[in-house]
Amino acid sequence: MMSGKARQAAPMTLLRVAEVFAPERLAATDILMAGGRIVALGQGLAVPQGWPVQVVDARHLIAVPAFIDQHVHVTGGGGEGGCGTRCPPITTRDIVAMGIGTVVGVLGTDSISRSPADLLAAVRGLAADGLAAYMYTGAYRVPAPTLTGDIQRDLAWIPEVIGVGEIAISDHRSSQPRQDELERLVSDARVGAMLAGKRGICHFHLGDGKRGLEPLRRLLTETEIPADQVIPTHVNRRAELLEEAAEYALAFDASVDVTAFEDAGDGLSAFDAVSRLLARGVSPARITLSSDCNGSLPEFDADGAYVGMQVARNTTLIADWRRLVHARVLPLESALGLLAGNVARVLGLADKGRLAVGSDADITLLDKALQPQRTFVAGRCLYGAVDHHETAR
Structure with missing residues (x-):
């Protein structure tokens, strides 16, 4: 390059x-x-x-x-099977070759050998190559690991930090946060973002757990937090969760993020998921796509034991997006929102x-x-x- x-x-x-x-x-x-x-x-x-x-x-x-990918493990994800299963970091070429000009870096399960400081360094490295690169502070676990010791300070004082995530809920790998802990985390993100003039979304990882989107439904029902403060991702992990996501989007006029899984397994491809959301009446303006690239796609047995994994790539993101246009599920003008305009609005990136x-x-x-x-x-x-x-x- x-x-x-x-x-x-x-x-x-x-x-x-x-x-x-x-x-x-x-x-x-x-x-x-x-x-x-x-x-x-x-x-x-x-x-x-x-x-x-x-x-x-x-x-x-x-x-x-240029496309915006709001969920990228720029330092590599994984680690669920031990140190030998850590995923590699992504390169600038891997990003821009897919037409992506803006990325948001995330930490996942592993916030021990990977840290917010490591993520910030990687994000700044991508920016030095010319990319528009941002990050979420935090990781799967709650309380969220941060750079300054405080979510509000991270958002207020670190330009690259535009939100908190990916926070795991309804997943056996999450820290099983209580509802009041989630409410405090989202509230801190909102106030910190207000002080910084940012959107400050909370990017929520959805697992296979039976609670599904219930914690977010409670959050929006029982507090004054607006729906655009929280973005659930991986909503196409399974068909039942996608149906719940459609109901959630319609009930709260909320946005949901579909992951372009390379091997959907028991879930749905991004193409199928977007098609079903649209068929349920969800506005295309409320749907975004992301890759989860360089994160792990682990497999667990019925007892939750690790059995193997693959490394996610961003090639499926563009392939599924193209298919939506070619199959006339969406015209190009509307489909561009899934990877550009909708994402910019969700993240608060007004000039993108x-x-x-x-x-x-x-x-x-x-x-x-x-x-x-x-x-x-x-x-x-x-x-x-x-x-x-x-x-x-």
Whole structure:
């Protein structure tokens, strides 16, 4: 992968593409980027002679908002079967090759050999490569492990921390938190986020347990916490849980996150899960997709003993998303929300998830089959072959 600095020799870049979906289809076919932002959209845009601009001729490709993956084990997950079962960290190339420009790092079961400090270092490393990279403080267990010793301080003082997670509920690997502990955790996240001007969501891992979404239903029913403060993920782990998630989304006008499992096993693929949620009447604006990549996909026997695992990848995320469009489950404009606009709204990333003047110049170029071919983050090309059509004035 060529470095971002090598790709972005000129301070301005003019993209000429076949179509622009912002996510709605625009009349524009040209995008001018400067200073990490989109500064103009239109047709036949021209830059005065002598201005330092790189012109990228990609008129065979479609421009869309760069994808956002809100659940990535950037340091690697796993460990449920001992130290030999720790998953490897993810690379920048693995991320941007899937058209993803923004990631949110998480810790999972293991917050002993992996720590929030380790996660922050990995996130900053990805940012140094040019990615937009954030993290959740905390992990499966409650009380949540933090960087400063306090959830509110983590959110208030550490720019990369945009929420708390992934907090495990209804899972034999969770710390079996009491309802009052969950309420205090979410409340701390809300107040800390308010002080920092962030959304401060709590990202909840759903396991196979019989309680399902009950702790979150109680949270929203018995407290003043708004529904957009809590995001349940892995809701397609099994068919019964997905049905419960549909009822939850409809009852509270809440968002739910579907995981693109590589091997769904007893659960449902992201394609099937989104299709079923839509059929139940859940608005596409209330559905997001994430990969869980470089996390573990452990298998346990009936007694809860570890028997093996696989390492999750993000390739299934894009494959299932493409299938939703190709099968006409959703038009491209709505499907983009699952990986871009909806996710940006949920996370409170106001300048991402949309192509508009003033927004971050995070752009993915897709071919006609909707396969990512180039990924720009803050106007820098981090993925994609440079061809002879590219010139600099």
